[in-house]
Amino acid sequence: MEGLRKFPPRPTGAGEMFQLFRDGTPHTRASLVAETGQSRSTVAARIEALTAVGLLAPAGEATSTGGRPPSTFAFDPSARIVLGVDLGATHARLAVTDLAATPLASADEPLAIAEGPDHVLSWVAEIGSKLVAQSGRQVSELAGIGIGLPGPVDHADGRPVNPPIMPGWDGADVPGVLHRHLGAPVVVDNDVNVMALGEHRTACPDEQDLLFVKVATGIGAGVVMDGELRRGAQGAAGDLGHVAVTGADTPCRCGNTGCLEAVAGGLAIANALAAAGSHAETTQEIVDLVRAGDVAASQAVRQAGRDIGTVLAASVSLLNPSRIIIGGILAGAGEHLIAGIREVVYQRSLPLATQHLRIVTSQAGAQAGVIGAATLVTDRFLAAHSVDALITVKEDT
Template sequence: MVEVTTQPRPPAPRAAGAGELFQLLRDGRPRTRAELAAITGQARSTVAARIDALLAAGLVAPAGEATSTGGRPPVTFAFHPGAKVVLGVDLGATHARLAVTDLSPTVLAAYDAPLAIADGPDAVLSWVAETGAKLLEEAGRGPADLASVGVGLPGPVEHASGHPNNPPIMPGWDDADVPGILGGRFGVPVLVDNDVNIMALGEHRSAWPDVDDLLFVKVATGIGAGIVTDRHLLRGAQGAAGDLGHVALPGAEHVQCRCGNVGCLEAVASAHAVATALGAQGLPASTGADVVALVRAGDLAAAQAVRQAGRDIGTVLAASVSLLNPSAIVIGGILAEAGEHLVAGIREVVYRRSLPLATQHLRIVTARTGAEAGVLGASVMAVDHVLSAAAIDAALEA
């Protein structure tokens, strides 16, 4: 019997339309036409034509000359992040943060202000449009420079449509056409997601770019998670992935949650729940900020309450660690500002309840980007849409 040895096939050349070719340049590293032709397997004339199209669009710029191996040194080309700008919008229950960024995305102009989401979509989105236009001017850019808008909302969002879906703290926003309203004001694509997902994007891209799998947990008025797996945000079928706060917590079956169920993690361990419990003990606490202030002032009862909230969150996160096996769990939101008490409680339970294989390299830390995570993530979402291969090809054809 003759043994037949099958030789492995050589890797197929990467497809290299102008949009796909551009993806090779997004890392900012200058490359020559010859290098790009070698990577893609395309003819140098084809690569040259596509580089010319990207140069004309301003997305790529000459970046000097490469070292010569004889003859005239070849010209290198690199991504030009200043070609366009995007507007990132992070809307919370009582605040708003906006930023105009380039395509890196580097912040060019930003603005924070108190804002009541309960005022409804007409008032809030009109304010966003007016403030965004002022920020463009402050950044020295005009309306024609704006390529896209990214928006984060403090409630469930159907990502495909960008419409809020029965958001509990956003009266009047259910099924509001946020992309249509803002798109009509700015004349560009508008991407919308829930606030925790955009915080996960911002934290991952800014602080953990080398981590493939990350879980971002926001502990504030509610509790939610943004899931980054294989460097991509996992949204689920309707955009509802990561709704950690409404997972049932063992032993809390008697506690009513605002969602209508009982025993939800959010009803026991959110900043609102901790503040309510401390207030019932006679302490001056009605908000998460009040809880943080008490902990920082050395109040033992507040510190113990936050530590217990961490343990409760850790109980639910332990199951998530077994299911998703992240490399890092990043804790953000107002309650994460109460020192190490919250994270210590989470670590205590997760490391005890999860398998050693899943936790041997697991880091559980507080967020590095702080309050800027949301607006940075909104910009990342807008930039990724604008710079996708399909979007670039469509723009060049137009």
């Protein structure tokens, strides 16, 4: 996978000091001397280096305690841009953001992942380039591209691994293809991990243990424990959609029977409604029926929530999260889905595990994926070693 670190940095220590600015708080030279224990000349040199690469900028003057007010410096997220990409089974969301993952330009278009990597990634590169231009920036300013895919991903090399709903994508060199199109480093992860990261950073950054559950055509979970995204040994953690539901025997596209996705996913609900005489071909059409007051659709979505709740109850006992966040298209069905989930989770889980548990819908909504994808990039680009490497390159040119 194309990495963000291309040159071994000299140990300037500027990258480590920069981490103090990541939360946006301005600092004076004196406050940095006190906080780092470094000499004033060392701190001044590091501020100069960080300013030279554009990561810091003057932020006015602090309150004077006598004499001339000291100058302050703060993180400048406009120094570079990021392209965040969230691909689902039938949609694509893209956003160009700054280094604080604030969207500058975005697009939300229907796109079938089954079209294959050549078509989809060429389209992503084309739309991404247009969004960069729309934001008034240049492709050369990209710090990187983050992309979430609706299937298992080998996090080490960014390639999909036997993704059930992505024909033709197994082993596809997603980072290499996008790098050739746009010339920027690429980070790839499962779409639900990306959404969990986006939700965590924007809506509940102080929450240490949570599950983000995406309910759409497929069902999956992103696991945040001790404040960090947990992917598992091969990146397959959180694959709720293929946990067996007791008593269910519906065939699943993964080859097994009774999987949660085959019972409670968008396609399963659409099939159940069709059998009952209601018409809904897509997950969004199911949501539209629920919002229109269709009784059969509302009942089907609530039952799907109960089925999801049976699997989540086991997850609550195993992981003891303090929050479960429900996202994805089907979360737009309102209280019907989440009421079914709560009904079963609170009934089946032990009181100690649910004592402080909150089950809520996503606050970041449709933006969770692109914000999380952008955050994958910024976390790497702004890491201490990467900042030191950026300074080294600047000094050598």
